[in-house]
Amino acid sequence: MKIIGLADQDVEANLRGAGIGMSVAEARSIAEILGRDPTLTELFCYDAMWSEHCSYKSSRATLKEFLPTEGPNVVMGPVEDSGIVAIDDQWCVVISHESHNHPSQILPNEGAATGIGGIVRDVNCMGATVVASADPLRFGDPYGPKASKVRWVAEGVVDGIWQYGNALGVPNMGGDIVFNESFDDNCLVNVVSIGIVRRDQIIRSRAPQGAGEKGYDVILVGKPTDSSGLGGVTFASEALRAEDEEANRGAVQIPDPFLKNVLFKANDDLFRLVRESGIVIGFKDLGGGGFTCATSEMGASGNYGMEINLDDMHKAADFPPEILSIAETQERFLIVSPPELRERILQIYNQHWDLPNVYEGARASVVGKINTGDRFRVTHKGVMVCDVPIQHLTGGIRYKREEKPRLRSLAEPVIEEPVDYNQTMLKILGSPNIASREHVYRYYDTEVMGNSVIRPGEADSGLIAPVRGEKFGVALAVDSNPFYGRISPYWAGATAVAEAMRNVAAIGAVPSTLTDCLNFGNPEKPEAFWEFREAVKGIADSCKKIWLKGYPNQPVPIVSGNVSFYNESPEGSVDPSPVVACVGIIKDVGKAVTQNLKAAGDRLFLIGPRFDELGGSEYYRTIFGVTGKNVPLVRFDLDRNMIYAVIEAIDQGLVAACHDISNGGLACTSAEMALVRPARLGFELDLDGAAEPGLRTDKVLFSESAGFLIEARQGCEEKLRAVLEGFSLEAMEVGRVTEARKMVVRRKGKALIDLDLDQARAVWTNGLAEAMR
């Protein structure tokens, strides 16, 4: 394509005419490095590799500046497709976390399904067995002006998730759903996946040492390359506009869990071959940026060059080279391996697992060779269509973005205390953001693999026992509150980390690592970039100040993550959404506790004082329609002490049930402990024990300040008090579990709430189904 010597407007016209998103300056810099006009294929390759999605060009500096990625348990930080942390001397958890927001807004079913499909590949390609997934989802207002579109998106996304995950055979162990009008035109579909691998069996996504000298093969495996997902990363790096919807559909990839299921089993055989032969290979999934991204990154990270021949690639039709290079066809992997393994690898995929007969055109093909040069060379029908410095292609570019605080006029509302707390309570329990998630998680196979110990709805996090014969369990929880983000992106980030840690602590697991998926608006706008930076600072502070248990002042590390900018439409940007996932480890799954009330007569203890922190709360929003200002803070020392005290108390067997306090405050936390199955017991709470004499009753009940509600095991009350005191915490006895199936709350002898469990349960179980119908 002609660039050199043309005026800016002509270069611009040429680029856009070809469907290339890069700036004129970027195109000129490429021509300068190459010393000639780049080919169309080269421009497509650079466009993909230098997209925000692949290169983190706006975000990388900020992430590096703040986020802690190292720690005593880190086996591999955020350098490849997934991060890895140690469980013990032998076993490791592999985790990856991404967004699939834009595709899911355009084609909800396919977008969400390929989100799962991509994230499980990221985990599998480290040599791991994928053992669980989770989906943090954000949808628009289901009762707002765009309700029908919002519900269409929500239903399609949930369908895409279950249809892919269930068929693949990976249990969905958690996630969350929040509805809010800022997502009316931009849903968020984040996907988290975890895997298990033995430390000595990790496979890296880079050309191994010696690969260039010995001329290792580049082998492409899986679905035949087609034109689907064309420009997916570029499209994900722009704001969504309604008039582009038709064109954007072509950028959404096409999922196939069936082929993936077979590929995973074939990959297992590949891993076995590698173990038995003792030969190191490189293995990587093809995701954003397609074939070019996977091949060039694999070569560049080994400091090698490569030669690719697109004629040897298996493909669905005779597509032009630029399409073959960057299409994001799903269900593909890339292997870099020595020639002596070639026949055995091809046999695994093409004969044993019979890919050509399982899926038309699928197979493993040798498509190129690694060399000791420094070029990324691609030929097609005898013509050199790409010949560029490989490190330049993969090195990406950096932008320094401007930041400017977003000014909002925030104030605490002047509100009357409710006259009828029963009605207030029922309204909140039925709100789409509080109601039971059962309507959705019954679509998810939470049982496949037979590892599930605690499943969605049973506690604040899911728990699996992924290795038979080992007692340890891996807990997974996700969190982010967009209403807090609107008030303060910093506290939204800090709370997302603290809350995700509280979630795993509430079952007795020790927070081990975190991932962050940072969903924001257009980073070229200084306010959006400021929100991003604030959230990252909040995340980093919580990681550093609620440190790794047993390692004072060592942060809980962030080993994987993703930045998703441009979540905005002409109507505005999404609320700042730093979504965090936390992996927790429990040494013995038999010790884990769930949130359902266990025995009448058991006493209930509150930890975590109530503060006047209802900014962004469910109470303000649902009852008064306001946001407020006093967003919950993370008191780092207090939070750390609470988290460790709860873990300690559960480990000592003192806890019958535990639930952390978050959306809806103490009122909803206690209610959920009674409403969740089997829903056979009620409770009485006396707020005089909550020790906040100065705080108005509605604020005591609905403040979302951090805390836990614990049902003590009978006879263990004093030991529990002692454990809490050991962490400088006050054990506030606030009530007891009752045989009567009622929820009763009193203050100063006066009954405020007195609700029949079945009546409350009907409202709570229907709230989400009604919002999604």
Place this chain on the structure above:
Amino acid sequence: MKIAVMQFPGTNCEHETLVAVNAVGMKGEIFRWNRPAAELSGFDGFIVPGGFSYQDRVRAGAIASKEPVMDALREEAERGKPIIGICNGFQILVETGLLPGTGKIDMALAQNVMVSGGRVMRRGYYCDWVNLRHDALPKRCSGSFMIDKKAILQIPIAHGEGNLVTTTPGLVDRLKDEDQVVFRYCDPAGQVVNEFPVNVNGSTESIAGICNPEGNVLGMMPHPERAFFAWQLPAYDPRKARPDDPGPGRMVFESMKRFIEVRA
């Protein structure tokens, strides 16, 4: 005692099924669909596990039932060897004509339709723990050989098509008369209530599992391999407090083993 755990493209429960088989002292082996079918004669029993074989193309189980290994399995069934189909495995056995055992396809596992009070509450895929009542006599069927009549088992389901329907007149009555109705969905007290959520998928007469007239072939929608250990039980089940105890699904695998021992 060698058990082949069948594996088709899209099967996804073979590994946990293998764990269950081995845990009761049988020797399991995963058997890939494109291995020579003749090798199946060397096994003493067979499990067709759950999943989405061939992507549920045409109908769930329809393509897998046409594989050569299924012809071989039909021959092994005629020799009296036990075959248990779980979830998609049940669907495959129905498509093969091995169940209900008339040699024809005269029933189907249709899409779930959850009906309560005359209203359709929901359709399609559903995952939950259910109560199963064992309605056959002990020793009637390979996979429930050791289970007492009216015993209640807590086992999870996870399927979109488990709604047993038939247009063959008198077929369901014949299954009942011949004691071929092995499992029914019931409430915790063992009462069959033909309404959602007790009848979780709309299945005719709440049927969850049936056997062939000879009793060696069993098909069931719920997944006993996922309820093999007490730690797998849901939070509200008090038996979870003793995590190392056997779970309710274990009896299905113990039964298979006993059935083979008694036959030998």
